[in-house]
Amino acid sequence: MAGSTPASAIADATDVAPVGRVGALGRAPRRRLLRRILQTPAGAAGVSLTLLVIVVGLLADLLAPTDPLVPAGPPLAPPSPAHLMGTDALGRDLLSGVVYGARTSLVVVFATGALVLLIGVTVGTVSGYRGGRVDDALMRVTEFFQVLPRFFLAIMAIALFGPGLDLLVLVLGLTSWATLARVVRAEVLSLSQREFVEAARASGASDTRIVVLEILPNALPAAVVYLGLLLAQVLLLEASLGFLGLGDPNLVSWGYLAGQAQRFLRVAWWLSFFPGVAIAFAVLGLNLLGDALTDVLGGRR
């Protein structure tokens, strides 16, 4: 089936493009998609929370009242108009820490997401489209990565290589793509049996052309939906590592703030409360968004 029409064997493959383009997710329906997500309360909440974190992260320099690493008031001051979320033991403004923490989370989530998408979509597509032995081999590798305990692997890597954002993203990205690859593989597998793909194949389009123009555009929505749920878990994992003091020592992160709060739990509830709320909101936003997209696109949870 696959691989029977090498590109070089096709004299003129340029005029086969319109044959099987499906319009299910073309421009206009996509706008309707957003409206349908916003119509459900859960979807609207998901979109708002996710947007909120993105905007705060992007505009951290403008939104943070002070430098999160420099003392700005009395130590351990409870929330007040001067310091809306209070201050820590060194008198640093917690609101500024939470605002800059959004930026750290944003960087981790986007960088890990890009890596996961790249590996997951590549493995899933090759596996689903090629089938046979390649599929078997890739699925064994995928299963292996699903079993690998990410949290403990990350801790060992941090101990051996030293803490840092780049290492964290690399470890999280390299170990989180497995389920995404399976989702993409399932999509590609069913898509490659569809009529419009058969039609493109019959008209002599190359494998690369079929995959890039016909299959991927239709398989990607499922991948993106799943990515939201997956990144919510990545965010929680990064927060846990930060809580244990294993995050990047040069950056403020929500997990790190909550970890620092542990010693002052008796005297300063706000130090653990607000960073935790921030993490929960961000994770909830991604989960709700993922669920809403799944419902609207009619996929399975």
Place this chain on the structure above:
Amino acid sequence: MTGRYVGRRLLQVLPTVAGIVLVGFLLIHLAPGGPIIALAGDSGDDEYYAFMTAKFGLDRPLPEQLATYAGNVLRGDLGVSYIQGRPAIDVIAERLPATLLLAGTALVGSSVAGVALGAWAAARAHSIRDLAVTSAALVLYAAPVFWLGQLALLTLALRTGLFPVQGMTTAGGPETGLAWALDVARHLALPALVLASQEVAAVARLTRAGVLEELAADHVRTALAKGLSDRRVLVRHALRRALLPVVTVIGSRPGHLLAGTIVVEVVFGWPGLSRLLLTSVQTRDTPILLGIFLLVAATVVLANLVTDLVYGWLDPRIRYR
């Protein structure tokens, strides 16, 4: 479930275990400073370096090193921790029971509570109680476990004194017998509850979805038409079939659960693996870290294996392709 299925599934474990062992090897060899610094730290004495070099064959060619390392690992011999001056595996084994007690309690509790809550919510879909369960599950699923722990400490332990704040036993309290067990149980309650909450959320969500799907199925309508009671139909006909994917999810979460256990241990000062793990990161005590990583990975592989076999037993349609 055929013997063939069991056999094929058991064989699958081998490459997985080999892969996990290989990951440890790669990390140690890629680490800055090379394998001897990674394994023995940079503060050891010559005698210790010579011991670890010989133990892992670090003066031999690479394939031989891999073989020696794999042999050591599979025998459970990870070398001597320089910091502790004892075999790494002994140090880990000492801390393991407390971690297993906490994780095991949470696993059993969350499975039972999650299935019960999910089915209870699905029985009256879209009612107030369903809404309450699903929203609570959604929030618990999103909340970081250390935050839930800190909130529980603040509200239930520090403010009201209902639960002890830190540790596994009362200092100077009973050391044996029933009184000791009760003391441990009192200390265990809150951390186990916090650790279980996220798992409860995951299991309840899945059970609810599964039961709802089954309740709409033909065989349930037939059972109701036969005049069976609602409760009987729910438990015997809908829940039973809906449990299949739930079993898979419970079996696939030990890695996640153990990660959560480490974090919860830190919040509640529970004397398990967490403190050992964190000091080993600071002192770069690789034999310990490698041991914990391999132990967790082995647990996850074993849990997956058991899950698949249980699944095959529950659902006779399963055949290894």
